[in-house]
Amino acid sequence: MAGSNRLLTILAHAILIIGVIVVLFPIWVAFVASTHPGETFLSGELSLWPGNQMIENYSLILGKGMKIASAPPLWVMLLNSLIMAMGIAIGKIFISLLSAFAIVYFNFRFRMTAFWMIFITLMLPVEVRILPTYEVTANLGLLNSYPGLILPLIASATATFLFRQVFMTIPDELTEASRIDGAGPIKFFFDILMPLSRTNIAALFVILFIYGWNQYLWPLLITTEDRYATIVMGIKRMVEVADSIPQWHMVMATAILALIPPLFVVISMQKLFVRGLTETEK
Amino acid sequence: MRTKRVTFRHPWLPYLLVLPQLIITVVFFIWPASQALYQSVLQQDPFGLKVTFVGMDNFIELFHDPLYLASFKTTVIFASATAFLSLSLALLLAVVADSVVKGKGFYQGVMIWPYAVAPAVAGVLWWFMFNPTVGIMAYVIDQTGYKWNHFLNGTDAMILITISAAWKQISYNFLFFLAGLQAIPKSLIEAAAIDAAGPIKRFWTIIFPLLSPTTFFLLVVNIVFAFFETFAIVHATTAGGPGQDTTILVYKVWRDAFEALDLGGSAAQSVILMIIVIAMTVIQFRYIERKVEY
Known part of the structure; x- marks a missing residue:
C-alpha cells in the first residue's frame, strides 16, 4: 500500500511538471529567440538556450523601434499601454464605486432603470457593436487620443455588481452609528465604505489592469498615429514583417516586453489576483 | 433588488x-447597440449615397451566404475544441x-501565468513555435513525417489557434477546478478509499x-x-486564413465592416452576436441562481 502510494505521488509530480513545462515552454522559447542575433533564424538553426544578443536586441527595440515594420520605439508603446491600463482600471473602479453606492444606499426614482442600464453592458462586449461604437468615438473626436482609448472601455457591470455585494455585507449598524454622529453620505462613503472595501478594490484593480493592458481590437481601431499605439496591438505589424524578413528576435523581444508588466502584476499580487478573479465571476 | 434598511436621503446626490456610469453606458453601449439594430435593417450602397429600408433582408441574405454559414461552423x-482541450487539461492538472x-x-x-499574457501575444508565441521554417514545434512535427504548414493547410491553422486559445484559458480553468475540488468534503473521498476504490474509480464516481x-x-x-475574446488571436496570426478556414464570427464582423464596408451585413x-451573448x-x-440555492 505504502509502495503504491509513493509511486502515485511520483506520477502526480511527473504529470504536474509536464503541465508546468507546457505552460512555460512558449514563453521560454520566445525569450530564447529574443536573445539571438537575427541571422540565427536564416540558418534555420534551433536553439533552446539563450544567446548573447539580449542587451543589444532589447536596447535597439526599446530605443529605436523596428525600422522595417516602421514601428515606433517600444518605450512609447509601453508607456501608452501603461496609461491605457491604469486609466481603464482606475476609471472603472471609480465610476462603479459611485454607482454602487447610489444603488445600495439611496432610494431614488429611476433606481431600477439605472440598475438595468448598467446590467445591459454585460451583454454588449465591444466585439458585437464594433462599427457603431467606432462611429460614436469618431464623431466625438476621440480617435487618436487617450480618452478615446480609455472611456469606451470603462463602463462595467461586473465591477458595479461586485461593489454592490461588498456594500450589502457592511452592517447597517455602522450606517446608523455614523448618521447619529452626524455624518452625511459623502463622509460615510470616504470614512467607512472606502476603508472597508480596500481589499476588494485592490483585487479588482489587479484584474482590470490586466484587462486594460491586454486590449487589442479597440486600440487597433481607434489609433492610426504611432504616438498612441499600444504594445499589444503593435506586435501585429511586426509579425507581418517577420513572415517575410527574418526579424523574429525583435518580434519575440516585443512579445516578452508586452507580457512582462501584466505577468509581474499577477506574480507579485497572486493572492489578490486569485481573489479578484473568483469574485468578479459571481 | 433591495437597498439597505438604513438609507440616506438627498435630493440630487x-x-x-x-x-x-450612465453617460458612458448610453454613449458607448446603448446608443451603438441600437445603431447596430437600426443599420441591420438598412441597405447602403457602397458610396454611402443611398440608404433603403430592407427589413429582414440582411439577415435572410446572411443565412443564405455560404461564407457566413462556414464561419458559423468554424x-x-x-x-x-478550445473548451474541450483546455477544460480536460486543466481538470487533469487540478485533480x-x-x-x-x-x-x-x-x-x-x-x-x-498564461492568464497574464494577452490573447494577441499568446497567438504570436504559438505562431512562432509552429512557424514552418523556424518554429521548434513545426520542426518536431516534421520529424514524424508530417509537413506542418499553417499557411497552406486550414486544419493546421485551426489547430494552431485552438492551442493558443486553450493555453490561454488553462489558468482560469485550473483555478476554478482547484477551488471546486477543495470544496469537496475529504471524508467522502476517504470513505471511498476505505472501500478500496482506486484513484481512477474515485475520480469518475x-x-x-x-x-x-x-x-x-x-x-x-x-x-x-x-466566441468573443479570440479576435486578437486570429487577427494577429492567421488573419482568418488560409482562405476562410479560421474566419470566426467576431473576425468576420470586423472584416465585413472595416475592409469589405458591408455596413448592413456587418x-x-x-445583432446575431448580441443574441448569442444574451443567451449565454x-x-x-x-x-448562479441555482448555486445560491444550494
Missing part, C-alpha cells in the same frame, strides 16, 4: 453618483495538484459528478471566451 468547431502535499503553491503559481456545477460554469465561460452579424449571459445567471 444619488443622481450625480450614477451619472458618470466558430462552433473552434469553440468546442493531480489537489492530491499532492508538497509544491501545491508552486504549481498554482505557475499555472496562472465521486469527484467528477460533484464537480459538475463547476465544469458546467467553466464550459459556458470557455465558449464565451472562444450590423446584422452584430442568461444561462450563466440561471446557473
Whole structure:
C-alpha cells in the first residue's frame, strides 16, 4: 500500500511538471529567440538556450523601434499601454464605486432603470457593436487620443455588481452609528465604505489592469498615429514583417516586453489576483 | 433588488453618483447597440449615397451566404475544441495538484501565468513555435513525417489557434477546478478509499459528478471566451486564413465592416452576436441562481 502510494505521488509530480513545462515552454522559447542575433533564424538553426544578443536586441527595440515594420520605439508603446491600463482600471473602479453606492444606499426614482442600464453592458462586449461604437468615438473626436482609448472601455457591470455585494455585507449598524454622529453620505462613503472595501478594490484593480493592458481590437481601431499605439496591438505589424524578413528576435523581444508588466502584476499580487478573479465571476 | 434598511436621503446626490456610469453606458453601449439594430435593417450602397429600408433582408441574405454559414461552423468547431482541450487539461492538472502535499503553491503559481499574457501575444508565441521554417514545434512535427504548414493547410491553422486559445484559458480553468475540488468534503473521498476504490474509480464516481456545477460554469465561460475574446488571436496570426478556414464570427464582423464596408451585413452579424451573448449571459445567471440555492 505504502509502495503504491509513493509511486502515485511520483506520477502526480511527473504529470504536474509536464503541465508546468507546457505552460512555460512558449514563453521560454520566445525569450530564447529574443536573445539571438537575427541571422540565427536564416540558418534555420534551433536553439533552446539563450544567446548573447539580449542587451543589444532589447536596447535597439526599446530605443529605436523596428525600422522595417516602421514601428515606433517600444518605450512609447509601453508607456501608452501603461496609461491605457491604469486609466481603464482606475476609471472603472471609480465610476462603479459611485454607482454602487447610489444603488445600495439611496432610494431614488429611476433606481431600477439605472440598475438595468448598467446590467445591459454585460451583454454588449465591444466585439458585437464594433462599427457603431467606432462611429460614436469618431464623431466625438476621440480617435487618436487617450480618452478615446480609455472611456469606451470603462463602463462595467461586473465591477458595479461586485461593489454592490461588498456594500450589502457592511452592517447597517455602522450606517446608523455614523448618521447619529452626524455624518452625511459623502463622509460615510470616504470614512467607512472606502476603508472597508480596500481589499476588494485592490483585487479588482489587479484584474482590470490586466484587462486594460491586454486590449487589442479597440486600440487597433481607434489609433492610426504611432504616438498612441499600444504594445499589444503593435506586435501585429511586426509579425507581418517577420513572415517575410527574418526579424523574429525583435518580434519575440516585443512579445516578452508586452507580457512582462501584466505577468509581474499577477506574480507579485497572486493572492489578490486569485481573489479578484473568483469574485468578479459571481 | 433591495437597498439597505438604513438609507440616506438627498435630493440630487444619488443622481450625480450614477451619472458618470450612465453617460458612458448610453454613449458607448446603448446608443451603438441600437445603431447596430437600426443599420441591420438598412441597405447602403457602397458610396454611402443611398440608404433603403430592407427589413429582414440582411439577415435572410446572411443565412443564405455560404461564407457566413462556414464561419458559423468554424466558430462552433473552434469553440468546442478550445473548451474541450483546455477544460480536460486543466481538470487533469487540478485533480493531480489537489492530491499532492508538497509544491501545491508552486504549481498554482505557475499555472496562472498564461492568464497574464494577452490573447494577441499568446497567438504570436504559438505562431512562432509552429512557424514552418523556424518554429521548434513545426520542426518536431516534421520529424514524424508530417509537413506542418499553417499557411497552406486550414486544419493546421485551426489547430494552431485552438492551442493558443486553450493555453490561454488553462489558468482560469485550473483555478476554478482547484477551488471546486477543495470544496469537496475529504471524508467522502476517504470513505471511498476505505472501500478500496482506486484513484481512477474515485475520480469518475465521486469527484467528477460533484464537480459538475463547476465544469458546467467553466464550459459556458470557455465558449464565451472562444466566441468573443479570440479576435486578437486570429487577427494577429492567421488573419482568418488560409482562405476562410479560421474566419470566426467576431473576425468576420470586423472584416465585413472595416475592409469589405458591408455596413448592413456587418450590423446584422452584430445583432446575431448580441443574441448569442444574451443567451449565454442568461444561462450563466440561471446557473448562479441555482448555486445560491444550494
